[in-house]
Amino acid sequence: MAPMAEVVLKDVVKTFVLQVGGQAQLVNALKGVSFSVRPGEIVALTGPSGCGKTTALRIIMGLESASAGEVRVAGKHVQGCGHDRGMVFQHAELLPWRTALGNVKFGLEMKGLRGKELTERAESYLELVGLKESMGRRPHQLSGGMKQRVGIARALAIDPAVLLMDEPFGALDAQTREVLQAELLSIHAKTGKTIIFVTHDLDEAVLLADRVVLMTKGEVQDIIDINLPRPRPRGDVVAVRAHDEFVQKRYLIWKALHAGAISSVLH
Amino acid sequence: MTDKALPAEKAADVVVPRAKFRLANGYITALSLIVVGTVWELAGPGMNPLFGSYPSAIWKAGVRMAETGELMKAIISSLQPFAAGYLLAMIVGIPLGLLIGRYRTVEAALGIYITAGYAMPLVALVPLFMLWFGLGFTVKMAIIFTLSIFPICINTWEGVRAVPKTQIEVGTSFVASPLAILWKIVLPATLPYIVAGLKLAIGKAVIAMVVAEFFTAISGLGGIIINTANQFDTAAMFVPVIILMVMAVGLTSLVGWLERRIAPWQTEISGREAA
Ligand SMILES: Nc1ncnc2c1ncn2[C@@H]1O[C@H](COP(=O)(O)OP(=O)(O)OP(=O)(O)O)[C@@H](O)[C@H]1O
Ligand SMILES: [Mg+2]
Numbered sequence: 001m002a003p004m005a006e007v008v009l010k011d012v013v014k015t016f017v018l019q020v021g022g023q024a025q026l027v028n029a030l031k032g033v034s035f036s037v038r039p040g041e042i043v044a045l046t047g048p049s050g051c052g053k054t055t056a057l058r059i060i061m062g063l064e065s066a067s068a069g070e071v072r073v074a075g076k077h078v079q080g081c082g083h084d085r086g087m088v089f090q091h092a093e094l095l096p097w098r099t100a101l102g103n104v105k106f107g108l109e110m111k112g113l114r115g116k117e118l119t120e121r122a123e124s125y126l127e128l129v130g131l132k133e134s135m136g137r138r139p140h141q142l143s144g145g146m147k148q149r150v151g152i153a154r155a156l157a158i159d160p161a162v163l164l165m166d167e168p169f170g171a172l173d174a175q176t177r178e179v180l181q182a183e184l185l186s187i188h189a190k191t192g193k194t195i196i197f198v199t200h201d202l203d204e205a206v207l208l209a210d211r212v213v214l215m216t217k218g219e220v221q222d223i224i225d226i227n228l229p230r231p232r233p234r235g236d237v238v239a240v241r242a243h244d245e246f247v248q249k250r251y252l253i254w255k256a257l258h259a260g261a262i263s264s265v266l267h
Numbered sequence: 268m269t270d271k272a273l274p275a276e277k278a279a280d281v282v283v284p285r286a287k288f289r290l291a292n293g294y295i296t297a298l299s300l301i302v303v304g305t306v307w308e309l310a311g312p313g314m315n316p317l318f319g320s321y322p323s324a325i326w327k328a329g330v331r332m333a334e335t336g337e338l339m340k341a342i343i344s345s346l347q348p349f350a351a352g353y354l355l356a357m358i359v360g361i362p363l364g365l366l367i368g369r370y371r372t373v374e375a376a377l378g379i380y381i382t383a384g385y386a387m388p389l390v391a392l393v394p395l396f397m398l399w400f401g402l403g404f405t406v407k408m409a410i411i412f413t414l415s416i417f418p419i420c421i422n423t424w425e426g427v428r429a430v431p432k433t434q435i436e437v438g439t440s441f442v443a444s445p446l447a448i449l450w451k452i453v454l455p456a457t458l459p460y461i462v463a464g465l466k467l468a469i470g471k472a473v474i475a476m477v478v479a480e481f482f483t484a485i486s487g488l489g490g491i492i493i494n495t496a497n498q499f500d501t502a503a504m505f506v507p508v509i510i511l512m513v514m515a516v517g518l519t520s521l522v523g524w525l526e527r528r529i530a531p532w533q534t535e536i537s538g539r540e541a542a
Contacts, residue, residue: 062440063440081441089433093434093437095456096536097530109447109451110442111441138535
């Protein structure tokens, strides 16, 4: 198993340059974001649309570089992508010409695995997300939830210390989402990965995360600890939902977001 | 994990025979050919045999030419430079298109020649080609190559430009090397465009072949066309014309068959009506 990592963001700034009608326009997507994630912790990033969640995640992944500030994973400066981080994209982004198995193999091939080891490893991760039977299907023959699970298996298979997920369950129906949330919790219990995920769903944030980072307009507005027991009762989501802590924290975040939304409407 | 997994994950339980649709389409094409052929056959004999011909007359002329061995010789002498020129265009055109599409510097340096070359009036250049390459196999091959490389290259180039950034980012996020991204993401993502280019190039290559034969050696199928036309033997002239068209149709469906073999996902996700 890979060594556990700690993710640190310190005063991270990201400025995009946009060309609008021949004029350069600056977009301050992140204006000095700082937070850190402990090894094995699950952290949720949430906040109104356009507040910079995806940008922050892409910078941690190394798909985008910070304009200023520093990003460290396991003490090392992030420079580009690495096998120590795995990304689950919002829309799975499977390669349409590869089967479910082929897609999981992709990351492993890039890591240099070959032959029997490659196939066995890929199969075992498909099994982990409950898709062994469908491994020969291509993405267009899979449902949305199945695609998302292939995406998760692909990221997990390279055994990254940090799993980054951008609204992984956002496009799914409530039932499928609950199944996948439970799966994620059990994968976390089994592997102890550090997980950072973006979500718009407050229930999901409180249900899964140890801490919720609340962002608004490119800044961290608040970081809220969730003191729910872990491992959280798997599948039995009702039990967690009834928990005082769940109700309280959910309300707290809702209020914070709401205040932000109202003030942004007023100003 | 699996116990709680969603249902609906049994391996494909029912296998629907899909050859049925193929067969139906084949029938439609055959029926269409019979109707057109019959109308032509009935209307043809009324025409002056100088100005036109009809299927049974063409068939008789074809049999006559086949018996003398003239036809087979012509086909072989046409097909050799055709295959060589077309394959060479493929071998050069696809990698060139991939590089031009992928790297802006290569695009800036070479793109303009490809775009200009596509519109090149080849017929005007054939005499020059003859000066360079003589009158034999080489000049035919060069002309076929020159005319077919551009649609292949341009289509590949266009296909690479259409590869979604998100697919490239999948490669990047798994630390794929530039070569791996080109080979394992850009190439498969571009395949449908490449195949379209290969199909367009078949028509171009057939035209190039006939043009080459008109101008250079009076040989091959193009040579037969010229000779029979000069003798006002219209029925015989139609023989190589029809052979060329049949050949183009055959090659196009061969490329289509190859596409279904190499890129089966493409036909499956395309939004075409099934029947
Ligand atoms: N490539 C880019 N070029 C220019 N501006 C960008 C780019 N990517 C993001 N932005 C801008 O940066 C800001 C933050 O975008 P980001 O995608 O991080 O938001 P988000 O919090 O993920 O929103 P959502 O919840 O809607 O996904 C937005 O104002 C967006 O317009
Ligand atoms: Mg986003």
